[in-house]
Amino acid sequence: MTEEKILSAEEIVKYFTDKFSTKIKEVKIKRRVAGIKKNETSYIWMKIEKNDFKDFIKHLCDFQFPHLGVISGNDLGNSIELIYHFTLNYGNRMKEVILNLSVELPKSKPEIETICDFIPGALISEREKQEFLGVKIIGIPDNRRLFLPDEIPEGVYPWRRDETGPEKLYRNLHEVKK
């Protein structure tokens, strides 16, 4: 295995903009300091197109095998946004960079490719997005439900804020007569 390169946040962004210059919609780098010595941590927020997503992930894995934290999802009205939280440069004191990659999918066709062939650990997170947001993940090795019980019918997606949300299903058990 070759020596792992440790790049700073700007250099990582440059590595991606070199290859995908027009396809990246937005890049932001944020820094946070902590403690008396005021050491910094860098956060990169990037927005990319759905079509280049798989190439992007391949490019990322070629550079350094990332650690996938979690995939979070937002319902933005007309589209669903999936955010992949990766971390790079782990294993070196205070050099870790957190890369947040966000992809927007239209609600008419909420499909995206799987990354399980590059990063097998993404399986649980992808299954969770399938059942909670109604996103269809193409090529996922395991298609079953993860957290929701079988009683909840198909077509009800708990995280959505539109008519497919769970509003009809919940019961206000917590309300107590006062």
Next chain:
Amino acid sequence: MKKATTTKTTYQIPIGPIHPALKEPVFFEFELDGEKIVDVDVKLGHVHRGIEWASRKRNPVQILYLAERICGICSFCHPAAFTLAVENVAEIQVPERAEYLRVIQAELERICSHTLWAGVAAHEIGFDTVLYLTWQIREKALDLTEYLTGNRVTKAIIMIGGVRRDITPDMIPKINETLKYLKDNFEKLRHIFLDDKTVKMRSQSCGILTKDDALKLCAVGPTTRASGVKKDVRVDTSYFAYGDLDITYTTPDILTGEVNGDVYDRIIVRLLEIKQSIDLIEQCLDKMPSGPIVAEPKIAKLLAQLKKTNGEGVGRHEAPRGEVIHYVKLDGVNDAPFTWKVRAPTYNNILPWIPMLKGQQIADIPIVAASTDPCMSCTNRVAIIKDGNRFEMNKEQLHKLSVEKTRRLKL
């Protein structure tokens, strides 16, 4: 083992939102060939409580207490990661004294959690006396937590922008006394766990997770450090006061010089982390600066400020079980956050169960599953497919098998 007709129960009745419990049910499905496990399938969702949904009606200060009740053992980690995320969004600068106080609470919780785990692991092997000893040691750490925060489990000590209670100089003698007690007993614990022949025979070469698998499956926490991967949020990033302190990755080669990735290595990593935590608390007490303990003492003003903030943020913390990550999106219009995503460390540690359990015997299931210290610890029901028939075993029968295997290893 009863021969049951094929009613495979795949879910349990949820036990309620406020539940500081250790054990949450998980459903395993094993494929056996004689006594050896050939394939494993894991099913989850038995205690899904809809906590993220409950956050849609609450403001960030109320969500702190909701987050605390996600898990009883990790009751500092979830609020801590949440406040880190909110502070990232709103760009709140936390005073330095508060950062050091937060580290002390986090490390104290780590000591309590790892000693509890040591007892549970000993119980799974069959040594109940060690369970009582480790939990006796843990009582002192819990008494200290009660003295510093007001409650043994639900600490309610962290607030957005700082902490809620200070450590005054008259509290320091009690802290030092507890640390001294823990240090004296640590050597006894180390001798009992690591020098004993039976523990070595039961746990070495058992439940191996290779470094390659740990990297590919994105495992976190002591599970992955025991396989040689250096991943620890406290060392990798600078948050709270960890950037100022002297801390390093805990891997098994510090003690034994080699890395196998089996259950024995995980015991080593957790015991070394207890020692590291005691050392970190002492460093904090020495270096603690003076100053305010919270950035905005008037909570009504803080809530009004958060209501107008717009943005997204990520907060990560090293819980006793691994990396906790929270994602918060505030929309600047409502009190409640637009999105709150919680990812507990055990979610990433579920997939590594599959390579760890293949090739093992049934009686090894409790110790291998417990060695990853799952926050949804015990399987309540295990369905075993053997020669095409289905048997059901519950936890007590599995535990009995594990204890009998220990007795068979004649000393």
Next chain:
Amino acid sequence: MRFSMLPRAFVQMFKKPWTNKFPAKYTPSNTTKFLQKVNAGEIKINPPVETPPGFRGKIQYDKEKCIGCQLCLKVCPSGAIEFKPEEKKIKIYLARCTFCSQCNDICPVNCLSMSNEFLLADSDLYSKDLIVE
């Protein structure tokens, strides 16, 4: 491990037990009658472990100081506080209180505080002991 724990287990036999004593020496045959006798002062029970200062127990409410600003309602995570509009005072339901003491922190006149009472179990959610007003 049997051998390494044996000396310690042996020594513990002669030391004071680590656990606190149960309130009564033998389980009473009728718990309600037993508790009535304890309240009347006829039977003594072993006291529970001392709570440290700063323990978050039952909430105490100073009615005169309260100004009716309703800030405590805003921060209660479980909705245990109710506002009484005609009196401009509050009513706290202990059956839903999570003992977080966040209402203490936000109150501008400091009329709320936490005592060290924790033996609050009851079979009726709305009994007199569990409502503070």
